[in-house]
Amino acid sequence: MSLLESALHNIISQATQDYKDIATNDPVVQSSDDNTARGDHLDRILRAQQLEKKALWDKLYQLENSRIQDQANAVFSSKSEAVTSTARKQLQALMYEHREINNLVASEMANLDTMERPSDDILEIEFREDVDRQIKQYASLNQFAKKQLDHLTNMLREEKKVLSECEDVYAALKEKERELAQEAYVQSYPTQLRREQAEWDLQYKQDTHDLIDFLDEYYPPHPVDNAGDLGEQCELKELLEDLMNQAVDSPDNPYIKLVPGTYWTPYIQTLVKGGVVKYHPTDSSFIRINDFTY
Template sequence: MDDVTAGAQRSLMTSFDPGQQSPATELEEAENQLKIEIEEQWLKLNKLQAKLNQEKKIGKINNPECTMSQISEAKEKRLQAEIDANIKTSPSLLSTNSEVIEAVLLSDLQTCVEQLKQTLSVVKTQRRELVEETERERRLLKQHKEVKASIEEKIEVEQKIPEKSHDSELKNWEEMKKRWIEKQKNLMKNLGQFAKQHFPMPNIPDSKRKRHLSGKTVDDDDELFQLFEILEVLMNKSTGEDKHDPYVQVTSNFWPPYVELLLRCGIARRHPEDSNRIALTSYHM
């Protein structure tokens, strides 16, 4: 087997001429020669393994006389011997042919270059993402600084304003309440004068005990409300304790023409389910 391998190797080295063959052919022949040399080394390794198997063994694991400590000591000695052998021997190349070594190294170098190119692409992508993230963080930091400066400015302004006592605040609220009450009284007074002047009470003849007005019967004992009084009843209902139910029942005291006037002008509205109940229209300023 060794003679055949040596003959094939000599034939391959004789026919191997880098100046006459293409690079692909050179690489293929270099790989073939390297495979032959690997097979030779593998045969040597098998021979050494066979010799080791023929040598006297330390003992079997199942043997009670061979304890775990003895097995560990044997393994330790063997490892130490391998370490000493590796230290004393210098590393040798698998092939002595420079052409084969150059082809293998060139292939490994090309593989490394491709891997490094891929790594460079990944690194550039990560760097771009980090730059974008840094820009976002800088913008957020700038916004936070602006908010902080605005808050500090407001706090500084508030600290410069002298604090008012509780009594003075309460006094101001009481004065404001009095002013609003006085203003409300003036408005109600003006409203009453306007209603009395432009919407007087209806004249009911004393000779008639009863009178039908728009389907409602009015007795002479019933007192008709003025327009101002109707508005006052509606306002009290809408702003009182029962403001969740602002509707008022239309009785015989409500003169129908005044009720119709309030409805037509949009001042009052009817209940969607009961036409005999009206409420003041909500005005949202």
């Protein structure tokens, strides 16, 4: 134990003992606030004790602070010496490496000065060889890319063929499924279907008869355009019949051509305004019957 630590230990022990003595020996003095008198002598004694305790604790704090600072300085001093020694060794190593690098650079520079520069002919030959080699590499790469492209094209063509065959098979299966479903329905309800079919046929005949009577009464035969009263005549019911037959026979192309000299324009306009027929979107000489949906 050093002298400083011994002195610090003695001071701490003395301060602790004095504090215990003062704390245990302080007289219990009643305050004047509770109507009991207390002499000035006792007040001075108490103030002196408090000042003494404060001074003692301040001295203890200063000694402890000084001890901590001394220890820190000692540690920093030892570390500083160690760091300085390590840094000195590193600096020496770096200086040696720097010197060696400078020597190598100087040697290489000397070799560059003594190297012979090839002639322009040799440089040109080397350049041409390098260009030819690159051209051959590009040609080989291009050939490989073409082979890959042909292979992928053939694969795509085969895939399209397989896809088309699958679509055809799927369409055939769907059609067969529809036929089987219809056959099953017919087999399950033959009597009902025959009755419904008979009712539809009867209704169709009745509607057709009513339509013909209506057209004969309100839209009788009329001379075609520019034919005069005694010229060739046209009938609206025949025009409607042609339109319906075309729509049934050729659903993909339900249009018929309006041939001049075979129709009367007001009849055509009446059908168009009534929403019964409509013109071709790009050629007004063709008309078709409208699709009626319910």
